Amino acid sequence: MTTATKDTPMVELKGVKKRFGDLEVLKGIDLKVERGKIISIIGPSGSGKSTLLRSINYLEVIDEGSILLDGVQVNRPDLKGLAFERHINHIRQNMGMVFQHFNLFPHLSTLDNVTLAPRKLKGMSAGSARELGMELLERVGLADKASVYPSSLSGGQKQRVAIARALAMRPKVMLFDEATSALDPELVEEVNLVMKRLAEEHMTMLIVTHEMAFARDVSDWAMFMDDGVVVEQSTPDRLFTNPDQERTRNFLRKHLESQAVAHAHF
Amino acid sequence: MEFDFSPVITYFPTLIKGIGATLLIGVVVALLSILGGQIVAVISLYTRKAVNWPLRFLIWLFMTTPLLLQLYFLYFGLGQWVLIPAIAVGVLGLGFHYMAYNADIFIATIKSVSNGQYEASRSLGFGHLATIFYIILPQAFYRAIPQLGNNMIIMVKDISVLSAIGIAELVYLSQYAISVTFRPFEFYITIAAIYYLINILMETGQSWVERRAAARK
Numbered sequence: 417m418t419t420a421t422k423d424t425p426m427v428e429l430k431g432v433k434k435r436f437g438d439l440e441v442l443k444g445i446d447l448k449v450e451r452g453k454i455i456s457i458i459g460p461s462g463s464g465k466s467t468l469l470r471s472i473n474y475l476e477v478i479d480e481g482s483i484l485l486d487g488v489q490v491n492r493p494d495l496k497g498l499a500f501e502r503h504i505n506h507i508r509q510n511m512g513m514v515f516q517h518f519n520l521f522p523h524l525s526t527l528d529n530v531t532l533a534p535r536k537l538k539g540m541s542a543g544s545a546r547e548l549g550m551e552l553l554e555r556v557g558l559a560d561k562a563s564v565y566p567s568s569l570s571g572g573q574k575q576r577v578a579i580a581r582a583l584a585m586r587p588k589v590m591l592f593d594e595a596t597s598a599l600d601p602e603l604v605e606e607v608n609l610v611m612k613r614l615a616e617e618h619m620t621m622l623i624v625t626h627e628m629a630f631a632r633d634v635s636d637w638a639m640f641m642d643d644g645v646v647v648e649q650s651t652p653d654r655l656f657t658n659p660d661q662e663r664t665r666n667f668l669r670k671h672l673e674s675q676a677v678a679h680a681h682f
Numbered sequence: 683m684e685f686d687f688s689p690v691i692t693y694f695p696t697l698i699k700g701i702g703a704t705l706l707i708g709v710v711v712a713l714l715s716i717l718g719g720q721i722v723a724v725i726s727l728y729t730r731k732a733v734n735w736p737l738r739f740l741i742w743l744f745m746t747t748p749l750l751l752q753l754y755f756l757y758f759g760l761g762q763w764v765l766i767p768a769i770a771v772g773v774l775g776l777g778f779h780y781m782a783y784n785a786d787i788f789i790a791t792i793k794s795v796s797n798g799q800y801e802a803s804r805s806l807g808f809g810h811l812a813t814i815f816y817i818i819l820p821q822a823f824y825r826a827i828p829q830l831g832n833n834m835i836i837m838v839k840d841i842s843v844l845s846a847i848g849i850a851e852l853v854y855l856s857q858y859a860i861s862v863t864f865r866p867f868e869f870y871i872t873i874a875a876i877y878y879l880i881n882i883l884m885e886t887g888q889s890w891v892e893r894r895a896a897a898r899k
Contacts, residue, residue, distance in 0.1 A: 473805050501809055509807035519802035523820045523898040533806040536816065565897045578802075585806060 420487035426451040426589050426620040427472060432481035434467055441467045443644040444481070449589070451486075452618040456631035456652065459641035460667060465624045468641070469593050472622070473513045474504050485510060486588055509537060512582030516594040518574040520566040520581070526553065527562040530581045537585070552580040556610050572603030576610050589620040597626055608634075628671060632656045640664045689863035690872050696859055700852035701876060707773060707851060708838045714777035715837070716830060719784025720819060723792055726785065728814065744782035749843055752779060757847045772844040780837050787829045791822040824895045831888035835881060852876065 427449040434442040441464045449455050457465045470476040472483055474490055483490040490507050492500060521529050530552055531545035540548070553559045556576035566574055575595055582590060592611065596604045608630050615621060615634050625631050631638060631652060638652040640659070648661045659665050690697075722741065726734045744752065757771045795818050803813040845854035856873050860866045 475801050475805065505807045505809050508805055511805070513802075513805035515798060515802060515805075517798055519796075519798040521799065521802070521817055521821075523824055532816065533808070536812065537807050567897055567899065581806070 424487040428484040453636045454621045456623045456635040456638045463641045464644040510588045512587035512590040514592045518578045571599045572606045575607045592623045689865045693859040700855035704852045711776045715780035718781035722785035723788030741782040772849045791825040
């Protein structure tokens with residue numbers, strides 16, 4: 417096992433390949449995310465960007481390559497059965513994952529959604545977990561909703577609770593899988609705001625998004641993916657205003673056009 | 683036609699004992715069949731065929747044969763070799779019978795919990811079993827409440843079948859009272875009214891629980 421230093425990338429992917437049947441959705445991805453940096457991944461639907469993020473969390477099992485979190489290998493073909501289960505559970509406790517459809521636990525109150533993992537996985541006492549939970553709900557502006565169930569929250573509120581839930585395990589990196597795609601337009605901003613605040617606190621973040629303005633605003637580095645490969649990556653300013661590749665330009669142009677049409681309909 | 687309910691009043695303490703026995707058996711069978719139903723459902727869904735197929739066969743057996751036959755088999759059939767106390771046969775027989783029906787419900791409600799719930803729990807670091815225990819089963823339970831309630835209401839009525847193997851529940855004790863007083867009509871009407879009341883109370887309880895569970899779905 418590698419010993420992590422401050423120069424060790426927080427997340428590193430080497431030649432990651434993933435197939436669904438005959439379809440290769442990731443065709444050898446290399447990626448380094450330095451600690452405290454924010455990487456945005458953009459690209460059309462089906463480009464493999466969500467699969468990439470899910471692979472880092474091992475929700476998708478990769479076919480080739482390796483994934484490292486803070487110098488520790490995530491995929492371990494040498495470990496089988498319970499040994500791998502223990503390994504991956506431990507790895508996942510250091511990653512916070514935020515899903516497009518929130519996936520809050522509907523049978524638990526907002527506070528319990530946030531505190532369940534630290535209580536059960538870290539053995540935190542009910543009192544300390546409650547304190548932590550309230551602090552996190554405060555951070556996402558939902559302390560007053562601590563005792564309600566997710567069914568009575570709006571989409572934006574649900575996603576903010578989901579972020580608080582992921583933060584409760586004190587993760588080293590946060591993975592956002594189209595966190596605002598399922599939200600009504602007027603609810604996007606409140607979630608973006610929470611993510612911006614996290615960025616200001618230098619949380620390492622990987623963001624798969626369709627929100628180009630947000631990606632440009634918040635990221636240190638931006639990647640454009642298409643057809644299972646990273647077509648282009650650079651600083652967000654460059655990628656969004658003056659991309660090198662024709663495919664990136666086409667994608668951004670189409671995206672701008674569709675936004676213009678959407679605005680015209682308003 | 684003359685009605686005389688005074689023997690019913692005289693034997694009411696006996697009927698009360700029968701109500702007590704029926705309710706006690708009902709509670710034990712409900713706990714056994716709900717808890718067992720969840721275990722059977724989890725084993726059926728999450729284990730290898732070698733384990734879950736025999737179990738599914740047993741469920742199928744309990745669901746396709748009459749309760750009375752199952753009780754006779756357990757009490758008199760197995761009684762050829764081993765004498766199991768009637769109350770144990772009654773509680774276990776009824777328990778297994780409804781465990782099969784409840785397992786069927788849980789299998790459906792567990793399947794109805796979205797994969798996103800499983801993934802969210804695993805992404806936090808919960809293992810497979812912990813995810814089933816903390817995330818999937820509670821949600822499956824809340825979703826099962828309406829059908830579980832209906833099953834339990836039918837189960838309470840089926841406790842009367844236990845009189846066939848001599849368990850002193852409500853119907854059995856009323857038979858005894860009738861054999862002494864010769865007033866079957868009055869007793870049966872009274873017993874029916876008691877069952878009706880138990881039913882109403884259970885339905886009220888069920889809708890109260892359903893209302894409480896609604897927010898958690």
